[in-house]
Amino acid sequence: VRTRWGGLLIIPFMISAALLLGSQIVFLRQSFFVDLSFGRQSVDWGLANYARILSDPYYLRTLWLTTYISLAVAAACIGLGFPIAKVLARQRSRWTTFLLTTIVLTSFITTVIQIFGLIIIFRADGPVNSALLALGLIERPFALVGTPGGVIIGLVYASFGFGVMLMYGVVRTIPVTLDEAAAVHGATRLRTLTRVVLPLSLPGLIVGFLTIFNTSMGAFTSAALLGGGRVITLPVLIQRTMLLDVKYGMAGALAALLLLFVVVLNFASVAILRRFRSARLVTV
Amino acid sequence: MSAFADHRPASRGLAARALHAARRLRTPRVRLVTIVTVAYFVAIFTILLAPLVVVIGGSFSAPASEKVVMSYVQFPPERWTLEWYGKIPQAQLRALGVSFLLGAAVAAGACLLGVPAAVGLVRGRFAAKPVVSAVMRAPLQIPHVVAGIAFLQLFYAIGDFGGMYVQGTTLGLFIGHLFMATPFVIGSVAAVLQRCNPRLEEAAYVLGASEWRTFRRVTMPLIIPGVFTGALYAFIVSFVDVPVAIFLASPAATTFPVELFNAMEQDFNPSSLASASLAAGFAIVLVFMAQRLLGLDNLLKPRTK
Numbered sequence: 001v002r003t004r005w006g007g008l009l010i011i012p013f014m015i016s017a018a019l020l021l022g023s024q025i026v027f028l029r030q031s032f033f034v035d036l037s038f039g040r041q042s043v044d045w046g047l048a049n050y051a052r053i054l055s056d057p058y059y060l061r062t063l064w065l066t067t068y069i070s071l072a073v074a075a076a077c078i079g080l081g082f083p084i085a086k087v088l089a090r091q092r093s094r095w096t097t098f099l100l101t102t103i104v105l106t107s108f109i110t111t112v113i114q115i116f117g118l119i120i121i122f123r124a125d126g127p128v129n130s131a132l133l134a135l136g137l138i139e140r141p142f143a144l145v146g147t148p149g150g151v152i153i154g155l156v157y158a159s160f161g162f163g164v165m166l167m168y169g170v171v172r173t174i175p176v177t178l179d180e181a182a183a184v185h186g187a188t189r190l191r192t193l194t195r196v197v198l199p200l201s202l203p204g205l206i207v208g209f210l211t212i213f214n215t216s217m218g219a220f221t222s223a224a225l226l227g228g229g230r231v232i233t234l235p236v237l238i239q240r241t242m243l244l245d246v247k248y249g250m251a252g253a254l255a256a257l258l259l260l261f262v263v264v265l266n267f268a269s270v271a272i273l274r275r276f277r278s279a280r281l282v283t284v
Numbered sequence: 285m286s287a288f289a290d291h292r293p294a295s296r297g298l299a300a301r302a303l304h305a306a307r308r309l310r311t312p313r314v315r316l317v318t319i320v321t322v323a324y325f326v327a328i329f330t331i332l333l334a335p336l337v338v339v340i341g342g343s344f345s346a347p348a349s350e351k352v353v354m355s356y357v358q359f360p361p362e363r364w365t366l367e368w369y370g371k372i373p374q375a376q377l378r379a380l381g382v383s384f385l386l387g388a389a390v391a392a393g394a395c396l397l398g399v400p401a402a403v404g405l406v407r408g409r410f411a412a413k414p415v416v417s418a419v420m421r422a423p424l425q426i427p428h429v430v431a432g433i434a435f436l437q438l439f440y441a442i443g444d445f446g447g448m449y450v451q452g453t454t455l456g457l458f459i460g461h462l463f464m465a466t467p468f469v470i471g472s473v474a475a476v477l478q479r480c481n482p483r484l485e486e487a488a489y490v491l492g493a494s495e496w497r498t499f500r501r502v503t504m505p506l507i508i509p510g511v512f513t514g515a516l517y518a519f520i521v522s523f524v525d526v527p528v529a530i531f532l533a534s535p536a537a538t539t540f541p542v543e544l545f546n547a548m549e550q551d552f553n554p555s556s557l558a559s560a561s562l563a564a565g566f567a568i569v570l571v572f573m574a575q576r577l578l579g580l581d582n583l584l585k586p587r588t589k
Binding site: 004005006007008009011012013015016017019020022023024026027030080083084087097099100101102103104105106108109110111112113114115116117118120121157160161165168169189214215217218220221224225235238239242243248251252255258259262263266 | 317321324325328329332333334335336337338339342397398400401403404405407408409410416419420422423425426427428429430431432433434435436437438440441459462463466495520523524525526527530531540541544545548549556557560563564567568570571572575580583584
């Protein structure tokens with residue numbers, strides 16, 4: 001039977017390709033021109049913007065800061081989220097649906113609202129700081145705005161729900177019968193976890209780590225609001241260079257580097273998943 | 285919650301199972317594991333939901349003094365009031381309306397592009413499929429800030445050469461959000477369609493239904509849960525987005541998150557908590573309704589792909 005379903009693709013593909021190429025080509029082209037004042041650009045093109053980013057300590061520090069914050073965020077989301085995902089995927093109770101829906105909810109509410117609440121909670125005389133001061137854990141109130149720690153907390157809020165949803169999907173693909181087999185053969189719960197469930201979810205955890213790391217590298221909202229102009233990550237720098245300094249070329253070059261970084265990491269995570277899949281370790 | 289479900293003796297009655305569970309609970313080790321698990325869940329979900337609770341609670345609290353700054357929102361409220369809801373600035377209400385309509389338009393547009401694209405990608409047979417698929421899913425890979433700056437520069441370029449200015453208009457926002465949202469519809473529809481048997485469509489076609497009739501009467505009813513899930517995600521991508529809209533918005537056309545973002549950076553006023561609560565309340569209703577109508581598995585899918 002010959003139906004022409006492929007033909008359905010023509011119009012959507014043309015529109016998607018036009019948007020993709022149009023947007024990407026324009027800013028990538030701009031990134032090869034040096035900025036003059038008032039948003040004008042040089043006539044000759046070259047790699048000057050890229051050379052500047054890779055040699056100027058200010059830009060290098062920003063790159064390092066963004067990487068380090070994103071690593072911390074990915075580690076926190078995976079580490080704190082895995083127990084939640086594992087229990088929700090394995091234990092069925094009438095709470096499961098409600099809790100998972102709540103997890104979905106956190107990614108359906110704009111980060112700005114979450115940050116609103118966080119700032120109120122973490123104010124100098126707020127509940128968190130009062131408790132920590134009373135316990136003697138800190139000497140001065142912890143400032144959420146303008147510290148890397150604050151940005152990390154904000155980004156964890158932005159990615160946590162996504163991480164749990166992803167790991168929940170991973171644990172669900174591991175057959176329960178494997179856990180049961182381990183238990184029948186005398187493994188304790190802890191041993192079942194460390195020798196069966198964890199090794200089998202490892203590829204999913206690696207992919208989750210890389211995805212959250214990637215998202216955090218490009219995350220703008222929490223970083224902008226909690227950085228408070230003092231902690232400037234790459235996405236915030238891109239926005240400032242574009243809108244405040246009106247340097248289209250430089251902003252384009254920074255964005256191009258971010259894009260390159262993210263795309264390379266995505267390919268790496270796809271390659272990792274494929275290797276595990278070809279070894280029949282996952283069925284995702 | 286955890287001790288009841290696993291190691292369930294198969295094919296025994298409810299009473300036997302309850303006895304079994306009770307016996308397990310009595311051993312101190314298992315009880316400790318259960319207590320630790322429950323405590324961990326309570327802690328994490330409290331931390332996770334605290335900001336939301338504070339925002340919604342704070343929006344009902346009367347100010348301690350006339351001149352309030354953000355750090356002095358009363359929580360928990362000492363005196364309850366609805367006055368902030370009456371004082372929501374006109375600009376924020378308008379932005380909320382813009383966000384709502386824009387999200388609906390983006391969801392509709394993403395379905396118009398994404399549904400045929402998904403059907404073509406899953407059912408079509410042609411050589412260039414990997415390339416076409418990669419192009420159509422590429423926006424998922426692009427960080428939102430990069431998409432924002434890219435569309436702003438594209439719109440400037442179109443303005444310079446074509447004399448058509450779309451930056452700072454709702455049309456510009458629509459184009460940027462459509463670009464980010466379409467892959468979610470493609471993903472969720474393709475996921476559903478891959479599980480459906482193509483023979484169903486072939487049968488209709490062989491029996492004389494036209495291609496359009498086959499699509500409308502056979503394919504469409506099969507993929508409709510995927511379409512709704514995709515539309516929901518498309519709406520949400522647009523409704524919560526800051527990084528794309530911050531480049532493409534203007535005072536004439538601003539979305540709600542951007543308006544809130546600006547309010548936070550400049551003049552804070554607890555009426556922003558009230559408008560934020562309205563948006564959050566809407567999201568809460570939307571998610572729980574979607575969970576009822578579409579099922580949890582559908583709801584979790586697009587993000588886990």
